[in-house]
Amino acid sequence: MISTGLGALTVHGLGASAELRVEGLHAPLVSGALRTAWQRCGEPVWGGVPAAPVTVRADLADDSTDSLNRLLMGTTQNVTRSLIAARLGQLFLFHAGAVCRPGGEALAFVAPGRTGKTTLARTLGARFGYLTDETVAVEFDGTVRPYPKPLSLRLDDGPKWETAPDALGLRATPASARLVRLVVLRRDHPVDAVEAEELDLLDAVTVLAEQTSSLGRTPRGLQRLAALLDRTGPLLVMHYRESATLAPVLAELLEGAG
Amino acid sequence: MRVHSRHVADALAAPGSPDLLVMTDEGLIRLGPLGRRIFEHAAEPKTVDELVDEALASFGPIPRADAESAVDAAVATLVEAGLIDLLDE
Numbered sequence: 001m002i003s004t005g006l007g008a009l010t011v012h013g014l015g016a017s018a019e020l021r022v023e024g025l026h027a028p029l030v031s032g033a034l035r036t037a038w039q040r041c042g043e044p045v046w047g048g049v050p051a052a053p054v055t056v057r058a059d060l061a062d063d064s065t066d067s068l069n070r071l072l073m074g075t076t077q078n079v080t081r082s083l084i085a086a087r088l089g090q091l092f093l094f095h096a097g098a099v100c101r102p103g104g105e106a107l108a109f110v111a112p113g114r115t116g117k118t119t120l121a122r123t124l125g126a127r128f129g130y131l132t133d134e135t136v137a138v139e140f141d142g143t144v145r146p147y148p149k150p151l152s153l154r155l156d157d158g159p160k161w162e163t164a165p166d167a168l169g170l171r172a173t174p175a176s177a178r179l180v181r182l183v184v185l186r187r188d189h190p191v192d193a194v195e196a197e198e199l200d201l202l203d204a205v206t207v208l209a210e211q212t213s214s215l216g217r218t219p220r221g222l223q224r225l226a227a228l229l230d231r232t233g234p235l236l237v238m239h240y241r242e243s244a245t246l247a248p249v250l251a252e253l254l255e256g257a258g
Numbered sequence: 259m260r261v262h263s264r265h266v267a268d269a270l271a272a273p274g275s276p277d278l279l280v281m282t283d284e285g286l287i288r289l290g291p292l293g294r295r296i297f298e299h300a301a302e303p304k305t306v307d308e309l310v311d312e313a314l315a316s317f318g319p320i321p322r323a324d325a326e327s328a329v330d331a332a333v334a335t336l337v338e339a340g341l342i343d344l345l346d347e
Binding site: 225 | 267268269270272274275277279281282283285286288
C-alpha cells in the first residue's frame with residue numbers, strides 16, 4: 001500500500017469538512033484527478049463541522065479512463081454521505097441543486113436522482129453562482145451552505161466524468177447564500193412545456209419531507225420547514241419535459257425572487 | 259375499550275386545513291379530519307364511545323352506527339400507525 005501526499009486535501013461543503021485519504025497502487029494518479037475535480041470544495045469557508053474521513057482505495061483494475069472514473073464517481077458518493085452524516089439534524093438537507101444571484105439570493109430545485117438536477121445546475125450555473133447540483137444544506141434561518149462539488153456529466157458523447165465546476169465555466173460560489181425560492185421538479189409533462197403548480201403548506205411539507213435527509217431527526221423539523229416556506233413563498237412544482245425549456249423559466253423565477 | 263394518544267415531538271397544522279401532519283420515528287403521517295380529531299381528543303384516555311360522541315358533535319348529524327364504524331376504522335389505522343395505544347379492551 002502506498003499512502004500519498006494527498007493528506008492535505010480536505011473537502012468542504014454543507015458546512016462540514018471531510019479529509020480524503022488516498023491509498024493504493026494508483027494513488028498518485030487518483031490524487032491528481034481528485035484535486036482537479038474537487039478544487040472548488042477546497043475553501044474552508046464552506047466547511048466547519050468535522051465529518052468522517054473518506055478513504056479512497058486507489059487500486060484500479062486497469063489504466064483505462066472508465067476504471068478511474070468509476071472510482072471518482074464512487075468517491076463523490078462517499079464524500080457526500082460523509083458530509084451529510086456530519087450534519088444530520090442540524091439543518092435541512094434537500095436532494096436538490098441550487099444557484100444564486102450575485103447578492104447571494106438562492107434558488108433550490110428539489111428532485112430525486114436522475115431527473116435533471118445536474119443538467120440544470122450546469123445550465124443555470126453559467127449565469128448564476130453555482131452552489132451545488134446534488135444536496136442543498138439550508139440552515140433554519142434560510143442560510144445556504146454551499147457544496148460546489150464536481151458535476152457528473154457526459155461530455156462529447158463520452159462516458160460520464162466527474163467534472164470540476166471551473167472546467168465548465170460555472171460562476172463563482174459565494175461564501176454563503178440565502179434561500180429565496182424553493183421549487184420541486186417533476187419531469188412528467190407530456191409535451192415540451194413547463195407548468196407550475198402551487199402547493200398548499202401541508203402538501204408542500206409532505207413533498208419536501210420525501211426529498212429531505214432525515215427530517216425526523218431535526219428538532220421541530222415540520223415547524224421549521226413551514227417557517228422556511230413562509231420566508232421563500234409557496235412551494236412550486238414545476239412540471240416539465242426538457243431541461244432546456246425549464247432553465248429560462250427558473251432563471252426568471254430567481255431574478256424576480258426575494 | 260379505552261385509547262390514549264402517544265406523545266409526538268413534532269406535528270404541523272395549517273390554517274384552512276382540517277388535516278394534521280405528524281412526524282413519527284417511522285416517518286411522516288398525514289391525518290385526515292376524523293383521524294386528527296381522534297388523535298387530539300385522545301390526548302387524555304378516552305373510550306371509543308366517547309370518541310364516537312365527539313365525532314358526532316364535530317361532524318354533524320350522521321347515523322350513530324356510521325360514526326361507530328368510521329371511528330373503529332380510524333382507531334385501527336391510528337393504532338397500526340403507532341399514534342395511539344389501546345389501554346384496555
